[in-house]
Amino acid sequence: MKKIIKCVTLLLLVLSLTGCFGYKEINxxxxxxxxxxDVNKKDNNxxxxxxxxxxxxxxxxxxxxxxxxxxxxxxxxxxxxxxxxLDSPKELYLGHNEIVIIGDxxxxxxxxxxxxxxxxxxxxxxxxxxxxxxxxxxxxxVLKILTxxxxxxxxxxxxxxxxxxxxxxxxxxxxxxxxxxxxxTTGEEVVLPSVIIKGSEEKGENIENLSDSDPNTKxxxxxxxxxxxxxxxxxxxxxxxxxxxxxxxxxxxxxxxFKCDENNYGNVKVHSSKTEEKLLxxxxxxxxxxxxxxxxxxxxxxxxxxLINDSNATKEIENKVAKRSKKMINEILDxxxxxxxxxxxxxxxxxYKNKYKEMKELxxxxxxxxxxxxxxxxxxxxxxxxxxxxxxxxxxYNYEK
Amino acid sequence: MNNIVNYIKEKTGxxxxxxxxxxxxxxxxxxxxxxxxxxxxxxxxxxxxxxLDEDKNNIKTKDIYNYIKNYIPNNNIKEITxxxxxxxxxxxxxxxxxxxxxxxxxxxxxxxxxxxxxxEIEKSIKGPSDAFTENYQTNTGMIRRRIKSEDLWIKENIxxxxxxxxxxxxxxNGYAKEDMVKNIEDKINKIDIEYVxxxxxILEAISNANRFIxxxxxxxxxxxxxxxxxxxxxxxxLVENSNEVIILPCTFFDFFKNPEDYxxxxxxxxxxxxxxxxxxxxxxxxxxxxxxxMAYNWESLPSSLLINFSVQRDGVPxxxxxxxxxMNMFFQILRESDLKSPGKGxxxxxxxxxxxxxxxxxxxxxxxxxTIIIVGISAISSLCFSSIELINSTRxxxxxxxxxxxxxxxxxxxxxALIILGTLVSQxxxxxxxxxPFEPFNLKEQEDVLLSKxxxxxxxxxxxxxxxx
Numbered sequence: 001m002k003k004i005i006k007c008v009t010l011l012l013l014v015l016s017l018t019g020c021f022g023y024k025e026i027n028x029x030x031x032x033x034x035x036x037x038d039v040n041k042k043d044n045n046x047x048x049x050x051x052x053x054x055x056x057x058x059x060x061x062x063x064x065x066x067x068x069x070x071x072x073x074x075x076x077x078x079x080x081x082x083x084x085x086l087d088s089p090k091e092l093y094l095g096h097n098e099i100v101i102i103g104d105x106x107x108x109x110x111x112x113x114x115x116x117x118x119x120x121x122x123x124x125x126x127x128x129x130x131x132x133x134x135x136x137x138x139x140x141x142v143l144k145i146l147t148x149x150x151x152x153x154x155x156x157x158x159x160x161x162x163x164x165x166x167x168x169x170x171x172x173x174x175x176x177x178x179x180x181x182x183x184x185t186t187g188e189e190v191v192l193p194s195v196i197i198k199g200s201e202e203k204g205e206n207i208e209n210l211s212d213s214d215p216n217t218k219x220x221x222x223x224x225x226x227x228x229x230x231x232x233x234x235x236x237x238x239x240x241x242x243x244x245x246x247x248x249x250x251x252x253x254x255x256x257x258f259k260c261d262e263n264n265y266g267n268v269k270v271h272s273s274k275t276e277e278k279l280l281x282x283x284x285x286x287x288x289x290x291x292x293x294x295x296x297x298x299x300x301x302x303x304x305x306x307l308i309n310d311s312n313a314t315k316e317i318e319n320k321v322a323k324r325s326k327k328m329i330n331e332i333l334d335x336x337x338x339x340x341x342x343x344x345x346x347x348x349x350x351x352y353k354n355k356y357k358e359m360k361e362l363x364x365x366x367x368x369x370x371x372x373x374x375x376x377x378x379x380x381x382x383x384x385x386x387x388x389x390x391x392x393x394x395x396x397y398n399y400e401k
Numbered sequence: 402m403n404n405i406v407n408y409i410k411e412k413t414g415x416x417x418x419x420x421x422x423x424x425x426x427x428x429x430x431x432x433x434x435x436x437x438x439x440x441x442x443x444x445x446x447x448x449x450x451x452x453l454d455e456d457k458n459n460i461k462t463k464d465i466y467n468y469i470k471n472y473i474p475n476n477n478i479k480e481i482t483x484x485x486x487x488x489x490x491x492x493x494x495x496x497x498x499x500x501x502x503x504x505x506x507x508x509x510x511x512x513x514x515x516x517x518x519x520x521e522i523e524k525s526i527k528g529p530s531d532a533f534t535e536n537y538q539t540n541t542g543m544i545r546r547r548i549k550s551e552d553l554w555i556k557e558n559i560x561x562x563x564x565x566x567x568x569x570x571x572x573x574n575g576y577a578k579e580d581m582v583k584n585i586e587d588k589i590n591k592i593d594i595e596y597v598x599x600x601x602x603i604l605e606a607i608s609n610a611n612r613f614i615x616x617x618x619x620x621x622x623x624x625x626x627x628x629x630x631x632x633x634x635x636x637x638x639l640v641e642n643s644n645e646v647i648i649l650p651c652t653f654f655d656f657f658k659n660p661e662d663y664x665x666x667x668x669x670x671x672x673x674x675x676x677x678x679x680x681x682x683x684x685x686x687x688x689x690x691x692x693x694x695m696a697y698n699w700e701s702l703p704s705s706l707l708i709n710f711s712v713q714r715d716g717v718p719x720x721x722x723x724x725x726x727x728m729n730m731f732f733q734i735l736r737e738s739d740l741k742s743p744g745k746g747x748x749x750x751x752x753x754x755x756x757x758x759x760x761x762x763x764x765x766x767x768x769x770x771x772t773i774i775i776v777g778i779s780a781i782s783s784l785c786f787s788s789i790e791l792i793n794s795t796r797x798x799x800x801x802x803x804x805x806x807x808x809x810x811x812x813x814x815x816x817x818a819l820i821i822l823g824t825l826v827s828q829x830x831x832x833x834x835x836x837x838p839f840e841p842f843n844l845k846e847q848e849d850v851l852l853s854k855x856x857x858x859x860x861x862x863x864x865x866x867x868x869x870x
Contacts, residue, residue: 008820011816015808015809015812015813015816022697023696023697023720023722023807023808024696024697025695025696025714025720025721026695026696026699026707026710026711026714027711027714027715027717029699029711031704031707031708031711033704054704054708054711056708056711056712056714056715057712057715058712058715058716093699095699095700096699096700096704096707098704126700152708155705
């Protein structure tokens with residue numbers, strides 16, 4: 001019996017080491033769903049931190065907005081968050097934070113590693129939240145827009161980002177911990193999706209924005225932001241973003257259009273896209289062989305070719321699409337490595353990880369790799385099926401005549 | 402002769418229900434003594450008095466004692482002593498006192514017991530529906546009828562200085578462990594008890610694990626199940642005036658079995674057992690897990706659920722621990738009142754009453770709706786089992802886990818689960834490990850616990866083999 005008492009006491013003491021103290025009910029905390037970080041240029045470049053809090057009030061009147069916003073300024077992120085606690089009756093809980101929006105201005109002047117430390121250090125902060133750039137507006141303004149389809153704006157943004165990255169292949173998902181690890185690693189640069197507000201900002205903050213079937217103000221995803229030395233230096237447009245995703249193997253299911261005669265276009269839906277890279281050295285200079293294989297279905301074809309009788313027609317489409325994808329890839333490589341001179345496709349770190357010996361022999365740094373890298377691009381497209389019909393409806397219409 | 406009558410009168414305080422009938426026969430007088438309340442009057446009239454009356458003048462032999470002993474139509478005639486006579490009178494025998502102070506006892510027991518009916522506790526959908534009654538003889542018959550082999554052995558003892566209750570140990574010779582039977586018999590012989598109210602009295606006397614929360618035995622009202630248990634080598638204790646029989650030894654997983662399981666299709670039975678095990682886990686853990694989710698481990702909830710909980714708890718004045726404990730207690734009171742209230746139709750009414758009360762409490766803002774759901778899940782799951790002992794014991798585990806969850810969150814719940822598992826694993830019942838066949842691990846036995854295989858049904862596995870590690 002004495003032994004048992006000893007054991008139980010010992011185990012209870014061990015339990016007290018878990019640090020699980022502090023009984024606290026859910027409704028005593030304010031659940032933060034999104035955070036915005038801006039630079040306050042008027043006030044000594046301090047940080048403006050805004051939070052979007054899920055309103056946990058009972059809904060007797062459905063006109064109450066589901067979210068509440070607070071904003072404060074501080075020298076550090078944590079200081080600002082503490083100041084918010086002065087305004088809010090409940091303590092902030094960041095464990096379910098979904099989105100961190102950072103203002104374009106701030107990213108252009110300061111390395112995020114100088115202010116994201118709190119997010120990385122505090123165990124109570126969600127590390128899996130998504131990072132976004134507010135391109136044309138203040139991040140706080142983006143945060144405040146109420147959205148129609150999901151009651152909580154951060155859900156809306158998150159869902160849109162996931163769907164669009166899956167379907168269109170022009171956006172890119174980066175989580176907070178990935179973001180910080182990219183920033184910390186030499187030879188890697190980040191690419192972040194950005195959001196913009198369409199329509200008037202003031203109207204978007206009102207609850208009426210939700211009652212319109214065509215809301216005045218919407219948040220949409222825009223270009224991918226490119227970083228160099230952890231500073232935002234520019235944006236990629238849709239076409240370039242798509243090219244980036246093709247090379248980075250992030251394009252899961254998307255579409256590529258092609259011109260099939262003078263005025264008409266066709267479309268293929270990408271079923272799978274796989275990019276293989278061979279890291280080589282040519283004349284003591286890094287050279288990458290990029291091979292992109294796309295398997296696609298023909299989903300739209302508005303021209304008059306007959307795919308049955310003309311055996312070359314499919315091949316022709318394949319070539320056209322391959323050409324286009326090659327062009328897109330070349331464009332993005334040029335833009336990143338010649339215009340911006342940034343290693344957003346992370347070849348520096350890839351060479352460092354895989355070809356360390358050769359790099360040492362040639363006395364190359366990751367920076368040299370970034371500056372001297374050359375590419376050889378090969379693309380291949382296989383059209384798997386043409387869906388329900390082999391002919392174009394155009395052609396059939398002509399038969400009838 | 403008179404001194405025996407006087408002896409009986411003195412010992413019983415001249416009980417009003419004992420009749421002394423003097424019957425002259427062949428120039429001799431015999432005295433019949435019987436109890437009006439425990440013996441069958443018709444039987445005495447028809448088979449003793451009438452027979453003696455018809456024959457009294459025709460008896461050729463002078464030895465009335467031998468005549469009665471040999472020719473009276475009665476199946477159970479015994480020569481007894483003066484001291485034994487008291488027991489036999491009160492047990493429903495007719496005592497005949499002869500001139501030479503010899504005594505004979507003739508059985509004329511009255512039927513003071515209920516007829517064989519359906520079991521109230523273990524309801525039967527499939528399979529025989531007869532249940533044990535309060536009559537020891539009938540109960541024995543119900544088991545004998547099912548096992549006609551001579552290997553069904555019975556050891557009988559009389560227990561209770563005042564009640565003098567018959568206690569029978571039933572087992573199948575060769576299947577049950579002989580030393581265990583002896584062990585139980587010794588214990589029963591040694592019981593120092595005045596009155597045996599029900600089989601549980603015997604159980605408490607022979608059980609050495611009274612401090613253990615969970616029951617180390619189980620009882621059944623169904624003779625078919627009792628027989629099946631005999632076939633597995635278990636020992637059955639039948640107690641007079643009790644309609645439940647005790648089955649020993651018993652393991653934790655026996656509570657997840659049901660007599661019906663052996664009559665159903667194996668695959669369905671497997672699913673049923675898994676559901677019962679899940680129900681037990683739900684009963685014990687749901688409130689504690691809910692509390693740790695509400696107060697410590699928010700990160701384990703999806704955010705939409707978290708905000709949902711948060712909204713539901715908005716404006717509720719009490720902490721979730723308090724809510725859970727109060728609502729749980731409310732349910733226990735409800736269950737108790739439902740069981741004890743006269744008239745058994747009350748169950749549906751009280752469930753509806755609980756719902757209405759629960760809903761009203763939610764609308765009044767005293768408790769959050771999710772608490773009602775949690776308590777409901779835990780309560781409904783606990784109603785899956787027919788063993789009252791098992792359900793009652795889960796409450797201790799519930800409270801233990803609730804307190805640990807309240808203080809330490811999930812870490813506490815896991816710690817509590819370890820304690821519970823520890824208590825389960827460390828116990829044994831008549832040398833059979835309580836958590837067998839999972840600890841010690843025995844794959845073949847698990848076929849009988851989780852699955853219901855044909856081979857196991859046709860050739861039941863012996864329970865005592867489990868103790869061999």
